[in-house]
Structure formats: C-alpha cells, structure tokens
Amino acid sequence: MTKPSCRNLVLVLGDQLDHEHPALAEADPGQDVVLMIETAGEAAYVQSHKHRITVFLSAMRHYAEHLRTSGWKVVYRELEEQVPSIASGLGDAVEVLAPDALWLTEPGEWRLLHGIRTQAAALDLECRIFEDSHFLCSHDAFEEWAQGRKNLVMEYFYREMRKHHGILMEDGKPAGGKWNFDKENRDSFGCNGPTHLPDARRFEPDVMTQDVMEAVERHFPEHPGSLENFGWPVTREEALEALEHFIDTRITRFGRYQDAMWAGEPFLYHALISSSMNLKLLNPGEAIEAAEQAWRKDGERAPIAAVEGFVRQILGWREFIRGVYWREMPGYRDLNHFEHDIPLPGFFWNADTPMNCLAQAFGDTLDNGYAHHIQRLMVIGNYATLTGLDPQAVCDWYLGIYVDAVEWVELPNTLGMALHGDGGIVGSKPYVASGSYINRMSNYCSDCTYDVTARSGDGACPFNSLYWDFLARHREEMSSTPRMRMVLKNLDRWSAEEVEAIQEHARAHRKSLHG
Ligand code: FAD
Ligand code: SF4
Numbered sequence: 001m002t003k004p005s006c007r008n009l010v011l012v013l014g015d016q017l018d019h020e021h022p023a024l025a026e027a028d029p030g031q032d033v034v035l036m037i038e039t040a041g042e043a044a045y046v047q048s049h050k051h052r053i054t055v056f057l058s059a060m061r062h063y064a065e066h067l068r069t070s071g072w073k074v075v076y077r078e079l080e081e082q083v084p085s086i087a088s089g090l091g092d093a094v095e096v097l098a099p100d101a102l103w104l105t106e107p108g109e110w111r112l113l114h115g116i117r118t119q120a121a122a123l124d125l126e127c128r129i130f131e132d133s134h135f136l137c138s139h140d141a142f143e144e145w146a147q148g149r150k151n152l153v154m155e156y157f158y159r160e161m162r163k164h165h166g167i168l169m170e171d172g173k174p175a176g177g178k179w180n181f182d183k184e185n186r187d188s189f190g191c192n193g194p195t196h197l198p199d200a201r202r203f204e205p206d207v208m209t210q211d212v213m214e215a216v217e218r219h220f221p222e223h224p225g226s227l228e229n230f231g232w233p234v235t236r237e238e239a240l241e242a243l244e245h246f247i248d249t250r251i252t253r254f255g256r257y258q259d260a261m262w263a264g265e266p267f268l269y270h271a272l273i274s275s276s277m278n279l280k281l282l283n284p285g286e287a288i289e290a291a292e293q294a295w296r297k298d299g300e301r302a303p304i305a306a307v308e309g310f311v312r313q314i315l316g317w318r319e320f321i322r323g324v325y326w327r328e329m330p331g332y333r334d335l336n337h338f339e340h341d342i343p344l345p346g347f348f349w350n351a352d353t354p355m356n357c358l359a360q361a362f363g364d365t366l367d368n369g370y371a372h373h374i375q376r377l378m379v380i381g382n383y384a385t386l387t388g389l390d391p392q393a394v395c396d397w398y399l400g401i402y403v404d405a406v407e408w409v410e411l412p413n414t415l416g417m418a419l420h421g422d423g424g425i426v427g428s429k430p431y432v433a434s435g436s437y438i439n440r441m442s443n444y445c446s447d448c449t450y451d452v453t454a455r456s457g458d459g460a461c462p463f464n465s466l467y468w469d470f471l472a473r474h475r476e477e478m479s480s481t482p483r484m485r486m487v488l489k490n491l492d493r494w495s496a497e498e499v500e501a502i503q504e505h506a507r508a509h510r511k512s513l514h515g
Helices: 022-026 040-044 050-069 086-097 110-122 139-146 154-165 207-219 236-249 274-279 284-297 304-328 356-368 373-387 391-401 407-418 435-441 462-473 482-493 496-512
Strands: 008-011 033-037 073-077 101-105 126-130
Touching: 008 086, 022 101, 022 126, 033 050, 033 086, 050 073, 050 207, 050 274, 073 086, 086 110, 101 110, 110 126, 139 304, 154 304, 236 274, 236 284, 284 304, 304 407, 356 373, 373 391, 373 407, 373 435, 373 462, 391 407, 435 462, 462 482, 462 496
Parallel strands: 008 033, 008 101, 033 073, 101 126
Antiparallel strands: none
16 A cells, blocks of 8 residues: 555445545545455355345445545555455554544444444544434434334334425325325236336446456355346446336336235336445435425326335335334344244255245345345245244345345344344234235245145145244234234134144254255
8 A cells, every 4th residue: 555644544334335425525635535445354254145245346446436536545455455354454554544533434234333443442543433324314313213112113203204304295294195005005916927017227247347246256256146147236327327217117016016026027116226225326315206206297107106115115114224223233133032043944045945935036036136025025034934044044144145235224124024033123023924925926836846725734835834833833922913813713723633734744844954
C-alpha cells in the first residue's frame, strides 16, 4: 500500500454500497481515505454460494471504481492479497496510514459490529459509527414502537409505518379501503401454469465481474453453485434497471401469485431486487415509490392488491425483521425453542432427493443462489421445522446460500419466521403445513414419486407424516389458537393405530436421512 495522508479512515463494508453513504456524506475526499477489504474469511465462515460471493465482490469493485472517479482515495484489498479478516485488514491500514479516527456505517451483522469495535479499541483508534440511513425505521423508532408490547405484531408496525411515511394513504385512510390485501394474494396457477410470464432481467457480466468470477472459481472451487448463469445486478444502474423491469413487466401478477410455485420457473413474478437492496445499491424508498406511482398512474397494470403486497414486504416485513434482529441480538442466534438437533441432510447441498418439492426448491437455489419466499418458507423451512433439523445449521445454510443473505435479514426470517426457533418473537405460530398445502400451491406433487394423499405406509408423502407427528408432539402448544384446535381435532378422530403408523412413518423418514 502507498501512503496517502489520512485524517479519517472510512471503512466501507460489502453491504454498504449506498450512493448516499452516511459516513462518506460527512467525509472529505481531500483528507479522508476509504478502505474496502475482500477477505476469504467473510466468504467462507458460512459455506457461501458462488453467486453470493460474486455479487458482493463485484458490486464492491464497481463501487470502489465509482468512488475513485468521484475523487476519493480508496485503499482496496483484493482477494488475491489473502487478507485473513476485516479486523486484520483494518490493522494493516492503520499501520500504514496512521489515521486519527475510524469512521463507518453500522454493519448489518452483530458479529462484525462487535469485531470492528474490539479491533478499533485494540488499535487505540477512535471509532465513529454512523446510523444506517438506508432504512425507513431507525433503531430508536422501532424501540419506541416495541416498548411495552407483549407481542410484536408485524401488521401493527406496518400500519404505523404507512401512516408515518404517508405511503398508500388517502385522506388519512389506507388506499383501496383496507390495510391488507393478503386474501387476494394467495392464488395458485391453473393446470396450465403461469401465463404472461416475462423473462427475468438478467445482466451480462462485464470484464470486472468476469475477473471476480475467475477469482471465485480459483479461491472457492468447492463452494455450491455454478457461475455459468450469473446475471445479478452489481451496480446501481443495473439495480435501478431491475426495479424498472419489475414495475413494467411483472407487478401486475406479483400480488395474486405471490405464494404460488411452479416447477422449472424459479423467478415467476417476483421482483429480484433483494440482493440490490441489501447491498444498498437500491433504496427501499425508491422501490416503494416506484410501485405506488405505477398504481396511481394505472391501477389495472399495477393493481392495489399487488402494490400493497409489495409495499408490505418492504415497508412492513423488511423493516420489522431488522428491528427484531437488533433488539434481540446477540442472544437471538442461539435460540432453539423446540430443541431440534438433527444435522442437515446431504440434499441441502446437491438437491438429490426423491421429494420433488424439495428437489425443485433446492435445485432453483443451487442454480441461482435464489428461491422465492414461499419456497424458502413453506418448502425448505417447513421441512426443516417438521423434521427437527438443528436450527443453527439451517440458519448457516440460509446465510451462505442466497445472494441476498445478510444476517440482519436472514436470521429472523429463518430462525423466527420459518423455524419458530425463537418461540414466537417474529411470528405467533410456526409456519407448518402438510403436503396438501404444497399440492394446492404448486404442480410439484403431480411429478413426485410420493403420494400426497397418503399419511402413512409405503410411498406416503413425508410432509404428511412429519406434519401430523409434529402436531402430535406439540399438541399443547399448538392448541393455543382456535384454527389449530380445529386441525388437531383430526388427530382425535383417528384411531391410536393410525396415529402410531403416521408417527412411525415420520420416525423412519428422519432415520433415513443419515443412513
Ligand atoms: P419479492 O418476493 O419480489 O419481494 C419484494 C421485496 O420485499 C424483496 O426484494 C425483499 O427486499 C422484501 N421482502 C419480502 N419478504 C421479506 C421478508 N420476509 N423479510 C425481509 N424482506 C422481505 N430476504 C432477504 O433479503 N435476505 C435473506 O437472507 C432472506 N432470507 C430468508 C429466509 C427465509 C427462511 C425466508 C422465509 C425468507 C427470507 N427472506 C430473505 C425474505 C424473502 O424470501 C426474500 O426477500 C425474497 O424472496 C427476495 O426475492 P425478491 O427480491 O424477488 O422478492
Ligand atoms: Fe413434496 Fe409430498 Fe408433493 Fe412429493 S408429494 S412434491 S414430497 S409435498
């Protein structure tokens, strides 16, 4: 490294590529130096998909180039330099540049925040941490909303956010006459499958991305995924184009088919902007504004149910999930409400399973570093909960495998929403379902070796026996809601022999997972 003079060292992390970066907004290109570090440690501490590593590193290199052309001095440590960790890269930079202070925006992971603070203290370096202005709800605002509530219910948080930011509001009332259009957003496809499905907007890798892809193949040959079909946005321009493409071509059917699944169609009508938003190439406010404007301009092309569904995901779920993460960490990560401990089966890494729904969801995931929400929640997550897989291993898998995974958003979605491992902080009840839900929402079962109508015996769908076994084992807890009490009545109607046959089928399935 050459030695530029340096007042503040501004550390920019891989998921902080904002065009309005809070620390850079106050820094001075004439006196301050930007530090960006690629480390193998960050890519490998959970087994990361090759698309995920490429998205992060390519977006970082493009961002560094943009900063340089805007007049910043940037110290950029590439993977080839083999910097073992962010802390050690920081130590190197401080030794060479001797800055007066370290500036950074708060990281998206508790582990990094803690590690950087500790390293700054060890280096005797003043450390100024800027609040992340990317989000629409600050930590203080979330805390103020959450304080004193017995349960944190996303729906109430979301309504407050709508009112506070004046989004989809008309004369103080929710646009379209109601807050929630969920009921209209649960259709499945007919037997002919999705219609009017536009191609997803994919981006041809430029020379810089190709360099990153080569480096990823060299450094992480054993990591999951193949880079042949890499096409994720890595610059702000591409991210804006992806958003525009969604609004122009897919939003019409986004809401209605939000929960639907179809074999061989990994993207359906989803927006494909989560990696861009989580890297901060795109602001949540921009995405919300684009959807609301589309509805105001043409409510047929952008129906209120679709637009409200989209806004709910970003203004509601995304902000709520972040609030929960920072409120509950660091203890949250270790919660294991059901005391599940079964290791992950091998098909999480190769999709090699006769259960077609899982083979499709894992296949899509391994091909693209992406699966849409219902595949993550009601296929893979549902299976992990019903089977009793170790929640920390499941969370590590989700954190490594998806292009949009950053711990603040991955962890509460996986441990809380999908696995109910937090005992009800994110959701009041587990999202569990039998094979009939998957059959209703997809065409997976028609091409599966298992019989989705059977609960036990040879060839019965494992989701069925695992579901009823789960309800039987957690009967008391599950009976706390009226809807579940109705479902549990089925167990009482069946003979003891039938229930035992179902539970034996579930036990045999679990046993088969590890030989
Ligand atoms: P769309 O379906 O088109 O939705 C639009 C946007 O809404 C998304 O881009 C995303 O920013 C936001 N959004 C939707 N649902 C959620 C949610 N539950 N939490 C936060 N934001 C949401 N999302 C991540 O960004 N990173 C993760 O690591 C992640 N892990 C998940 C793990 C599990 C087990 C589950 C059930 C969900 C997870 N999600 C995660 C949420 C959601 O599945 C993804 O945001 C979505 O699939 C991304 O694809 P998309 O951009 O096409 O989204
Ligand atoms: Fe999945 Fe069962 Fe349907 Fe097969 S039959 S696809 S295992 S839900």
